[in-house]
Amino acid sequence: MFQVKVLNQKVLEEVLEMPMVIEAIEQVYILKAEDKTTLFPMVFHEFNPGVADMDIKSGHLKGADIFGLKLVSWYGDNKDKGLPLLIGTTMIFDAKTGVPLAILNADHITGMRTGAAGAIGAKYLAKKDSKTMLMVGTGHIAQFEIAATLYAMPSIDKVIVHDPMSAETTHSYIKTIAQKLKDNFAITKQITFEAGTDLEAAVKSSHVIITATPSRQAMILKDWVQPGTHISCVGADMEGKQEIDEKLFKGNIVVVDDIHQAINVGETEKAYKTGIITENDIYSEMGDIILGRKPGRTSDDDITIFDTTGIALQDLMTSKIALELAKEKQLGITIDL
């Protein structure tokens, strides 16, 4: 029998802090660039198309001696049952022995690592003196994106929020976000929050844009995007999803988390499949930028795009640091499996 740690949502909220997750996700990109990771093929099954599905994402972080998986199910009608639509569970294993190390609720980790990924795009590709951030989307993930970007880009002092479905939601969101950032992420810095109900105007006045919506068509048009802007595209993680004009991919600096995923299920998919760009037009994966193998932005006028589809390796690394912290702080329970 093995001693396995169980970390639930509450423990994970207690131990994980955004700055360390940003660091962990940067480390994942570096290990990936150094060929010290393997992504295993994804398993995807639709129980009922458009109503319920599940996927199993797994991989090996050779550079961190763990492997593991995240199983996420989505049941569109769970709301009626008082249950979350998305439910995720992660397991990590010791890659030297195969011994199970921990079982974790995947929800909070997914939020943290997804926020960190969008922010890393801004940190390495946006102009250093960026002041204004635009958050497109007001779903569960938005506060993670805002929090992570505020940590990663200390120059930002204004956040415009835009809900693509409802001006009302935009207005109510900005009333509560400062308190959420304080309570959930210990962000106390004075930030101006603004309702960006006119998306075109919001795009034109922002230096950093993060999109995190379930959109299936471009919301941000090419002509709106000013020279010098950075966009982190977070929402597209399945075939057919799209948030920004595919024409933006032509001639601009496109960085991705994983080329294979980006062209198949990411924001890059549309531009790639319609022939606007080829695989060779993708500038780089993120790890090469962090390692300085490629320069990223070269002028204040470049438009940069980071397409982050989300990779299991991020969940595994974040799970690993959560496990170490929980052990230190003696949190979570230990089971004999």
Next chain:
Amino acid sequence: MFQVKVLNQKVLEEVLEMPMVIEAIEQVYILKAEDKTTLFPMVFHEFNPGVADMDIKSGHLKGADIFGLKLVSWYGDNKDKGLPLLIGTTMIFDAKTGVPLAILNADHITGMRTGAAGAIGAKYLAKKDSKTMLMVGTGHIAQFEIAATLYAMPSIDKVIVHDPMSAETTHSYIKTIAQKLKDNFAITKQITFEAGTDLEAAVKSSHVIITATPSRQAMILKDWVQPGTHISCVGADMEGKQEIDEKLFKGNIVVVDDIHQAINVGETEKAYKTGIITENDIYSEMGDIILGRKPGRTSDDDITIFDTTGIALQDLMTSKIALELAKEKQLGITIDL
């Protein structure tokens, strides 16, 4: 947060009894024949070829409202570290909501369901009055095969055991097996155990043969197998594994657990890939035999073969009944995930 049951090895040994597992595995074959199951694609990764690997097998038992996965790792050098070579963990989920139901040590379940599968082959395909069983292989799985077959075929009163590597192991195995069957499976019936050091002679005098070895070449030759014999091939579950003469597949009744797995990684692989049989020569999957859609054995002279490669659905169903029993008996622990 969700209340999830954790069932470790000890609890599973306490709640699972072989007759109910045989019934559960028959139910899996029936659901499969009725198109009430889906096997998801297997994920397989070699960390170090021939030294360490892992696989994730998953699927949906629509007919039993669960889905889930089993992750099994194999580390060939774990013995030196005092750890088991094979380590497995299973998770099952409610297929109506995606909510995690249980996390289980997979080891005992794998033994039970694998034993049950071999025995079901004998139950439905062997001659009803079979008296003598030959067990080829003395590894961990052998006692499960013997126990299950004794439950499924009450006519058997003699068990010949053959270890293909060592006559010494054969002799020591038959000294302890009666006690193991009593302690672990509550089998108290008087059985004659015999050391079958001469495999040809053992094959010729047996009505039911079960092979469960890691062999990569035929041990049992075509000419040795007498009319009326049934063989359940349990060992072959990976490309290149083989236990019986591929020529036995020509003209005899071949039943499999899953046609796709059988021709790719099962005992059937060699006969299929060398062109001795085509897919059409496979008589049936097991569920159709149990349901009576096909007659199985039609004469006392037929030679029958059951190729069981092992499918995740067996683990999921066995996990489900273990969960129900553990709840009833208030065993196992419950965690908030």
